[in-house]
Amino acid sequence: MIRAVFSALLSHWLKSPLQAVALFGGLALATALWSGVQAINAEARQSYARAAATVSEGDYAQIRGALTLSDFVTLRRAGILVSPIVEGRLNGVRIIGVDVLTSPTLTAFPTENMNEIEGPAFYGTAEALALVQLAPEIGKVVVEGAAPNTVYADITLVADLLDRGTEIDRLIVLKDQPVGAASPEELGYKVTPAQAGTDLAKLTDSFHLNLTAFGLLSFAVGIFIVHSAIGLAFEQRKPMIRTLRAVGVPLQTLIGLMVAELVGLATVAGGIGVFLGYLVAAALLPDVAATLRGLYGASIEGTLSLSPIWWLGGVVVSIGGALIASLGVFLKLWQMPLLAAAQARNWQTNGPLRRLRRGAVILCALLGFGILFFGKGLVAGFVLLGALLIGAALLLPGVLSLVLSLGQRMASGVLSQWFWADTRQQASGLSLALSALLLAMAANVGVATMVSSFRVTFVQFLDQRLAPELYIYAETEDEAERIERFVEPLVDAVLPLVYQDTVVSGVPTEIYGAKNHSTYPDNWRLIQGSEDPWGQVARGAVLVNEQFARRTDQWTGTEIEIEGRTFVVAGVYGDYGNPIGQIVMTQAVFSEVYPDKRALRFGLRVDPDKVQNVSDALRDFGLSDDQIINQAAIKSLSKGIFEQTFVVTDALNILTLAVAGFAILMSLLTLATMRLPQLAPIWALGLTRNRLARFEILRALIFALITSAAAIPLGLILAWVLLAVVNVEAFGWKLPLYFFPLDYVKLVIEALIAAVLASLIPAMRLGKTSTSQMLKVFANER
Amino acid sequence: MFLEVSNLAKSYVTAQIRTDVLRDVSFGLEQGKSLALTGESGCGKSTLLHLIGGLDVADAGTILLDGLDVTGLNDKARAKLRRETVGVVFQQFNLIPSLTVGANLVFQARLNGRYDPDFAKLLALRLGIEGHLDKFPDQLSGGQQQRVAIARTLAAKPKLVLADEPTGNLDEGTAAEVLALMLGLVRDAGTTLLMVTHSQKIADQLDQSIKLSSGRIL
Amino acid sequence: MNARIFALLCILLPSFALAQGFAGLGTKADDFALPEKGYQFEFPKDHGPHNDFRIEWWYVTANLTAKDGTPYGIQWTLFRNALEPIAAEGWGLEQVYMGHAALTTPKAHYATERYARGGTGQAGALASELTAWIDDWTLTQNTISAAGPDFAFDLRIDVVGPLVFHGDQGYSVKSAEGQASHYYSAPFMKVDGTLHLPSGEVEVSGTAWLDREWSSQPLASDQTGWDWFSLSFDGGEKLMGFVLRGETDYTQATWINADGSTEPLGNGAFQATPLEWSETSGPEVPTRWAVMLPQKGIDIVVEALNPDAWLPLSIPYWEGPVSVSGSKSGRGYLEMTGY
Secondary structure, three states: OHHHHHHHHHHHHHHOHHHHHHHHHHHHHHHHHHHHHHHHHHHHHHHHHHHHHHHHHHHOEEEEEEEEHHHHHHHHHOOOOEEEEEEEEEOOEEEEEEOOOOOOOHHHOOOHHHHHOOOOEEEEOHHHHHHHOOOOOOEEEEOOOOOOOEEEEEHHHHHHHOOOOOEEEEEEEOOOOOOOOOOHHHHOOOEEOOOOOOOHHHHHHHHHHHHHHHHHHHHHHHHHHHHHHHHHHHHHHHHHHHHHHHOOOOHHHHHHHHHHHHHHHHHHHHHHHHHHHHHHHHHHHHHHHHHHHHHHOOOOOOOOOOOHHHHHHHHHHHHHHHHHHHHHHHHHHHHOOOOOOOOOOOOOOOHHHHHHHHHHHHHHHHHHHHHHHHOOOHHHHHHHHHHHHHHHHHHHHHHHHHHHHHHHHHOOOHHHHHHHHHHHHHHHHHHHHHHHHHHHHHHHHHHHHHHHHHHHHHHHHHHHHOOOOEEEEOOOHHHHHHHHHHHHHHOOEEEEEEEEEEEEOOEEEEEEEEOOOOHHHHHOOEEEEOOOHHHHHHOOOEEEEHHHHHHHOOOOOOEEEEOOEEEEEEEEEOOOOOOOEEEEEEHHHHHHHOOOOOOOEEEEEOOHHHHHHHHHHHHHHOOOHHHEEEHHHHHHHHHHHHHHHHHHHHHHHHHHHHHHHHHHHHHHHHHHHHHHHHHHHHHHOOOOHHHHHHHHHHHHHHHHHHHHHHHHHHHHHHHHHHHHHHHHHHHOOOOOOOOOHHHHHHHHHHHHHHHHHHHHHHHHHHHOOOHHHHHHOOOOOO | OOEEEEEEEEEEEEOOEEEEEEEEEEEEEOOOOEEEEEEOOOOOHHHHHHHHOOOOOOOEEEEEEOOEEHHHOOHHHHHHHHHHOEEEEOOOOOOOOOOOHHHHHHHHHHHHOOOOHHHHHHHHHHHOOHHHOOOOHHHOOHHHHHHHHHHHHHHOOOOEEEEEOOOOOOOHHHHHHHHHHHHHHHHHHOOEEEEEOOOHHHHHOOOEEEEEEOOEEO | OOHHHHHHHHHHOHHHOHHHOHHHOOOOOOOOOOOOOOOOOOOOHHHOOOOOOOEEEEEEEEEEEEOOOOEEEEEEEEEEEEOOOOOOOOOOOOEEEEEEEEEEOOOOEEEEEEEEEHHHOOEEEOOOOOEEEEOOEEEEOOEEEEEOOOOEEEEEEEEOOOOEEOOEOOEEEOOOOOOEEEEEEEEEEEEEEEEEEOOEEEEEEEEEEEEEEEEOOOOOOOOOEEEEEEEEEOOOOEEEEEEEEOOOOEEEEEEEOOOOOEEEEOOOOOEEEEEEEEOOOOOOEEEEEEEEEHHHOEEEEEEEOOOOOEEOOOOOEEEEEEEEEEOOOEEEEEEEOOO
């Protein structure tokens, strides 16, 4: 019996290939987007788990100063686990030597390539390795996607290469110290504490969370499609189910077989989805890699591996999604009386569902407000986002109905009245697909706003911070003095960049001594400040960055203590991308606080036309290329990085929109079978099929328009949450929100195009419906 | 002659089998008269009605309706014909589900510009649906729905009313009641009526009657 | 430490590669010195490192008892691995030291490891007296101490008997092909002191056994691991015996009388048969053995105090305290490698 029933059930798909495509495509697409984003995420995480280990040495407490091998041994013999680092530059490449035997950050080295070489080797990108011009007998391991311009090796090689003997630049203090170990302070060493929040992983978490949110969203959109397809199949199979039950197939068997059928389908579709997701990820990965590398200096390898856990995960997600999407249908089937009439209208909206939806909206609102006022942390921020999105999606049918009834009331003509009424009736059947569109659009608006705001802020910030046209670096204090004397007459101003790392109010902080020069008041924008902040600074006050202000809750007007002296905070400036605190005081005050500290770096104010002349002169004076940095070059590099971000967000935007469009198409096709009884009377009363088809397209446009109108404010709220809540939690600073009306217009147009494209096929089918099919609506034999 | 049908033929091809639904059908009907089309199920009577109403297109022959050759009309002109000249009452699903009963009632009249609120109100009263005007069609019983369909058709003041088993889905008592109302109203308005029915009893109440069998007039 | 570091070591320190047999002991000797029969030990010089040999260890195990009778065991090991047969000062990787420390209770097993370069002074051993160290872990004639993230021990040592030389006066043959090492022990040591456990400090006392061994190629290429026993019987006699597992097993043993006099026992005299295997945090290993030495009337069962004494370190193996029952009773240590 089971075989016979099963083949009867399956025969439906052969008869309705479009539905099979919808169900299959929906599941596959949903899984693809989900697993694609997961793949990018996983790959990124894995790759810069390595990079993070070296980049985030800030994760560890450190001992700095004039150190040698004997300091290292003294500490180790005292039971304090430390690991030495020797660092330097060669041909402009940063060279880092670690002790492979004691380093906690060795994960930066890839193990896969290691078996290919014998003995100690240098690790880095091909470019960096080539630049260093190492002796041929020393092994070199190319690590694609390693930190740019950096070469790593064992301390033996680096100390030798840089001719450093037993000198050490710093000692990393390991996290797991043995029982009863002494503290470095007891031995007279000063420890710089780990810089809380400098963890690269934490920074990139924001990007990952964004991607994950995207993935979830895409999956939700896909599930909407599946829901529609399953609903349709259920409707159309009702007569078959009725017949099967009438001939004595138990309901349990029937439902069991349908679940089995669904799971089978979902397994295959999920498998295909994982493969598609892999393709999407592979296509996007180079850009993602570039984005992450550019944004955070994190590296990510440009290759993907398709692990079994991936397949499994994708398939499980697919099956889970399909079961969730079909839950309602199976419940309905369970309760359906044997002789239920086929094609019950509005199967998607009924009283309990509406009440459930209202309850969920209220819950989301409460949750959202609760988090907004009482929540803390990154997770809370994302829960707020989720509550916002789900609440809005649930609210959409209500909003649609409201707007459409308003339209109906305003309409005067008989046809326009019918049009609005009919549109309103349609809305319930399309609400799932439209919710998908709403989510997709809102996320696009939100992410576009966030990324663009980030760009605007960052470019402004670069302009303010990188005001000097040239930067020069000296190796020693003597050299610094000589350079300063030499360059002084050549330029408009020399701005020494002198700083000291310290801890203020418990926060790791850099103290900068700034020369009293118009560059600062002209370019630095404060996000909060007293009157004439720079005047106050000149009189001995200080400015602090936002990170410092937020972490210590010390804003304008408060007093802070630095090295035993008290300073008034005259203002707070935005300091984007910097993980630690920063305080600016005048050079004069700085030299009182840190009399021994001399500037090794200088910013030069030069007429832009003379930049080349000045750098040539400096080169002739004996400075190497890596000691002179042209500001324009840094800026163009930084700005280029953002273009990469847009490539990825754009690609994901279009993908989600396409999936939402597919959801609309499938919903419309589902509804098309139910549409005929609704449209046939109008046709009989004297409207051509073509006119009705045009109405159908217009209707889809109006739906998309209303949804867009709801999506833009929702997206902006989303962006606000991302910038003012999530970003503060993830990065420690608030990003100003900028509006990009043209982007939104573009998005609305894209959404309208998607809606029109989605409605085109059902409309064309309507236009070509034969008269006999129309007439069947009225005939007895239906 | 108000309606003149000559040598009308129509066939359908389904599953590669050609079925001649109507073969060489000719008849005429005077203005203001009523005609019953009877015959067995599948004899082609509904198809004949559809062809006259511009709901379907004939293969051969002519239909002259008030001097207009219906068979030669394109899609748009046939829509105009349905809107302005004829009114159709089907067995079921006559009403637009998204509109209220009231809106349905005046729909066609407003569509063809012959909307007369007083007349519509009168029709509602006479058909006993005045209390249901704010309801939606699916809140009405079958009989009530057919009354609304009849009212909707008459409110549009068509020259020809086409009715396809208008009471076929109703129980006997209701059917008789609705039919009596309809015939009375058609007569009062002086409208020509062509009705498809399988019931000889109903056919007897009309002025004329023709019987179809296998697509031919007997 | 993690697997990556181990992989690194495989590259940096070719002698670590497991593919070449356990701990690389089966690799070729190249330019390194080879053990010689008839070598005259010289003390204290031979307590110090033999940098021209590829591998060397200072290996202490101790069976301890707390006042409440609970048995404990500790292990303190310093390995020296030479990449080149020379010693130089500085960051060079000629001599690499690896320290293992472990503490075994009936219910728990703690282990940790350290790495160091010989040229820096971070680890090493003296030729002037018995002193070996890595970081803060030290072994001298009078003390032994080590600490990990979750345990530490600090014990006083009292040497109560002579040094013991294995094999042919300290020339210990490891295979039929003639691979060998220099091998002596100090099995007569009394210890007492403090164990630091997560649950608190425990005062203990007991006996310890020091093994000193160095070689450049102590295993044949087909030998994949060994089962090594150091047992102290209640009557004061001791037994060191090992089985080297290869295509054919190779066994050696030393019978140590209570006065320190020894009787070497050649291949085949010592027999050890697994009786029971146990799950560990590593692979399954035998934790109950039948040990026979017919020449001495030994027919005993050796059983692990804690079957899961697996050291999950960059070179993983099993090492833990055992108890002896049967024809003689006593306790000791068991080491199993290459599983």
